[in-house]
Amino acid sequence: MIRVGLTGWGDHPSLYSGVTASKEKLFDYTGHFLTVEVDTSFYAIPSIENVRKWCENTPEHFSFVVKAYQGMTGHLRGDIPFDSKNDMFNAFIACTNEFKRHGKLAMILAQFPPWFDCQAKNVQYLLYIRQQLKDFEVAIEFRNQTWYADKVVQQTIDFLREHQFIHTICDEPQAGVGSVPFYPEATANKVLVRIHGRNIHGWRNTGNTENWRKVRFLYDYNQEELQQLGQDIKSLQAQVQELFVLFNNNSGQHAAKNAKQLQEILAIKDIGLAPKQLNMFEGEL
Template identity: 30%
Template sequence: MTGTILIGTASWTDKALIESGLFYPDDVKTPAGRLHYYATQFPVVEVDSSYYALPSVRNALQWAERTPPDFTFDVKAFRLFTQHQTDPQALPKDIRDALGPVQKANVYYKDVPPELKDELWTRFAMAMEPLRAAQKLGVVLFQFPPWFVPSRAAFDHILECAERLRGFQLAVEFRNRTWFEGDRAARVMAFEREHRLAHVVVDEPQGFASSVPALWEVTCPHVAIVRFHGRNTDTWDKKGLSSSGERFNYLYGPAELTELAEKVRGLGRTAKSVHAVFNNNFGDYAQRNAAQFRQMIQGL
């Protein structure tokens, strides 16, 4: 049996996508209109804005209302939860006030008092509830930073995230190659299987400290996640880029997509559902490749 394969892109509101004028019709100019139109083209989307600021219940209600019954949202976890540096201005005002003066430009998860952490997790979970109630929530994606390296503390933090969001399906993406070096790869896969965490398969440039190999394995029978970051080795680790789109400036060719389609179909023989998400968000590259990929999957 083959699981359902959902193909989509990371974000429907990306600035470079909108400015390209190559995806949305000329008369689609509002957030509501863009989401409605996107949902006519693809069955799944990744919410990127939730990484930069806590999502709101109101927005989640609107997302659920503006999409078809079988539409799916994968939601990125708030950056503080993934141990990324976080500008205090990204925190809700009352949390910021309770935190008090911050001596550094950024705060990290370890800097936040337990009671404020509790409140932030509660608000994030509450914001996800309308999507879950509408059966439109896929996974909560935890994309950890390059400095998040394998250690007892790192594994404990992942388990804390899972406990904080008990009842939600978590997906885990690493950005440091040491997670999968040598025999550690098997241990990481076993850890994810034990705790029913969806391993995020990545297609991305190789040869960097922040590169991880594409391990085409299913660690949660419910869902498998694949994210396509492109293969631009010139920009993957380049500093001073004008936008994230510059980093992911890569358009997959037909031969590459054909090879990847076979592997995605392979995941579908084990997982009930596979979400294949294109994150090569340079102009309309992600949407173009996602449309091509859908045709290839349907043709296999």
């Protein structure tokens, strides 16, 4: 099974029926896709009440990929806003258990920063993550090429497989050590493919701290690129039971369009989408 979706549901105007409330945007989103990445959980751990509302207001077969809180993956500069690391993980686990309780947790995504390179202390930290999140399926996304160096890449894959981590396969610009190659190897019965765009100049140029994210993920895939991605994903599908594809090229509002194009290429027809709201004036003169 292949599920295609987007990172976040609040920034895709082409999917909405003129509504602005977050709850209504999520409902409209579920009329188009059956999976989504909860990217807000990277910045702050959602309340259990909010998670419950999201789960109750989505279709039966909808699923969430929950991004790990930034303090868990080494992104947060300064002190964590918790008394201890255990408190931080426990808060995230309580939140994620609510998704699981509703049967709507696809996996946890632990995305590590570019400075998280392949060295012994970081391998040990991955084992710590595995222990803390032992009751969950966890996808690991690297942002440092050293994990995929010729001499160690097989060890990386073997390590992920041995410890039952889901390998996150990325399509992104090849812009030096702070980016990773598209490496289509599954390590569990699920695999996650994240599509970041190929804006190599934007990926490298992070000098404007206010707008760097908008620049980095500004990219519109052309039909030839999507066709190739489709072929790669079909080949990858043979390795797993479930394959999740998430488009993260949101800056120019290209993600939803590209995701729908890929669905057409893969002949995906999701069953169980929420009913799309009709424009009340549709058909009127």
